[in-house]
Amino acid sequence: VNSVAIKGNAVIGQSGGPTMVINQSLVGVVEVLRNVQGIDKILGCRHGVRGIVENSYIEVQDMPIEQLDRIAQTPSAALGSSRDKPDRAYCQRIFQSFEAQNVRYFFYIGGNDSSDACRIIHEMAKEHDYELYCFHVPKTIDNDLVLNDHTPGFGSAAKFVAQAFMGDNLDNRALPGIKINIIMGRHAGFLTAASMLARQHPDDGPHLIYVPEVAFDLDQFIADVDRVYAQYGRCLIAVSEGIHTADGTPMMTKLAQEIEQDDHGNVQLSGTGALGDYLSEAIKNGLSDKYGKLRVRADTFGYLQRSFAGSVSPTDSIEARQVGHKAAECAIAGDHQGSITINRVCSDPYEVEFQCVNLADVAGKTRTLDLEYIIDGNNISDDFHEYINPLVGPLPVIETFPAREAVQV
């Protein structure tokens, strides 16, 4: 039986946008910790750091493993999540609560903001000579954490995007027209790029892919659509919600009648169809002189990308559990702080290893898609397939008749 250096309680929290596998990480931490001597209570804080300052916890150490396993397989954050980004004063309250309740182990599952919260709280504890072990457990469908090959949550969201595009490509082929799909991703285009997995035949869409890593130009966009439509008689387009003009202004900001911002100063991108509708109108206006009445449609995949029940990537699911294990094991091994990262050892056969890096190295930093994957500012290269395929896992079988060939009887 393992034991920890300092006897005390452990707190686990979930933060930011939920994913399909974030509960795997929660259960991963719990199942290691609950066999450790010296850990008294294992507490899940409700709605992230808010649960800590509001003293709202769930005791998880005595739950039957069958129940924990079912929770692990359930999408979204079972403990509740939070968009709070704790500043120093907020962290002060967290730290005081930890001190008062002899919390010695803190695991925060989230993106780079969560990593930063861990970092601040850990430094505060050091200043007060209070021995506190702080770990950031990675999670984000955006796949935008530095020092990581990829992050838990991304593979399942990417699988959803791939399945959606596989089906929508066939729908667009059956009833040809111009179709835009808006995909999540504020700064990083990984999830939008995942749409390329739907391409299996030469004429398959998405035919155009726009990511936030390159500037978006509306006139060029319409010219791109024109070219594809002239070639295939249809056009399927993947657009990241985070696309912006050359001066860095998000397209959504241009559209927002009433800009809604969250506590991080971010403009609301999701939960509205405005961007897709705007681009639809722009295409109709730009190309109707040439083509006459065009069938143009836009769908915004929205929250389904991160929450759809019953379609996780098996690899993502396993790795989300493993980063939880790794964080707990690092705490037991005596590391005082860290962020768990995933490194790829090999793509074929797929193999990864887990590491624990300094919180400060991950905190507040954003990774974006390698520019080498982006072609002409409007597409993703086939090389991306090797990167993303093992993260998503097997996709449905697609078989259809050739698009153009048809016998005349």
Next chain:
Amino acid sequence: VNSVAIKGNAVIGQSGGPTMVINQSLVGVVEVLRNVQGIDKILGCRHGVRGIVENSYIEVQDMPIEQLDRIAQTPSAALGSSRDKPDRAYCQRIFQSFEAQNVRYFFYIGGNDSSDACRIIHEMAKEHDYELYCFHVPKTIDNDLVLNDHTPGFGSAAKFVAQAFMGDNLDNRALPGIKINIIMGRHAGFLTAASMLARQHPDDGPHLIYVPEVAFDLDQFIADVDRVYAQYGRCLIAVSEGIHTADGTPMMTKLAQEIEQDDHGNVQLSGTGALGDYLSEAIKNGLSDKYGKLRVRADTFGYLQRSFAGSVSPTDSIEARQVGHKAAECAIAGDHQGSITINRVCSDPYEVEFQCVNLADVAGKTRTLDLEYIIDGNNISDDFHEYINPLVGPLPVIETFPAREAVQV
């Protein structure tokens, strides 16, 4: 070996909005017909009736069964689809093409418009003493064909809606707010009602469900949301794209800046986020005085409902194949025309039987949701579960912590 009375060719077509299982019906017809003596060529017409008048066909009789099976499992219409609603002149061209090419067997997979096309063509053939066997094979995610307990395509679309709401309910619980999801369905609320499958615990959403069968009142809607939000601190809402005011005007018509209509005179409802965004704004405007800044989001599920790859209902898949078999078998048995219907014999254990009714009895008629399932104009009763559950099949496991209970340590 079976044989048919009149030696000739067979044509199969797919029409209207594709579904996840419409290719099962195609393959169902083909696999019966290709073992029948007297059927020469089995031809798939490209893009529905348009392929007939344009003489654009695919020969399908000699395809390996493995390939046909893969096509059957692939979403969307492999032959291509069409929104053309053939009038008499159009049907005349179809009939002339059939006569010229000795087509004696016609199978049209689609909704009630397709049934009507079959009816007109069959009558024309009778007038010309040309022996033609015409069958309508049912397909629609809207589930709105009369004389049917349900229609192929609906179960899989309903499964998508259920999975989406299961996940989104948990997402809305993790990050509480008001969330609207817009679901397909112009006149019939079946698909929107399927969202009720996501409810497993007393506080689970959708908390409100709006279908086109009852008039929609914006003030009442806001009052409903207010009541739920006050109770649960969150509110998940299912809204049919087809909702309309008491005078019958679709809400979407009120919104459309530029009303786009298809050949059937229908206003475009799908492929835009406008309705969801409009309702979001209405809630923000209506309730911000009471609650302050509200987190309100809207997603429009869009085309994913009918095309998402890899998540069909097993029952739907099997039945879609069986209606194809039944249509071919009726032709062999010597029936001259008909529409295949599904009747439920029993819900538990689930059992159905297939029938062939007169085309005229199905053509151009629309079935809607039984009013007895609709509660207070804003919800669906639990009784609907018995109806819909066997059509959707097993859903993912959901396990989570109680919503409100939390220990104070």
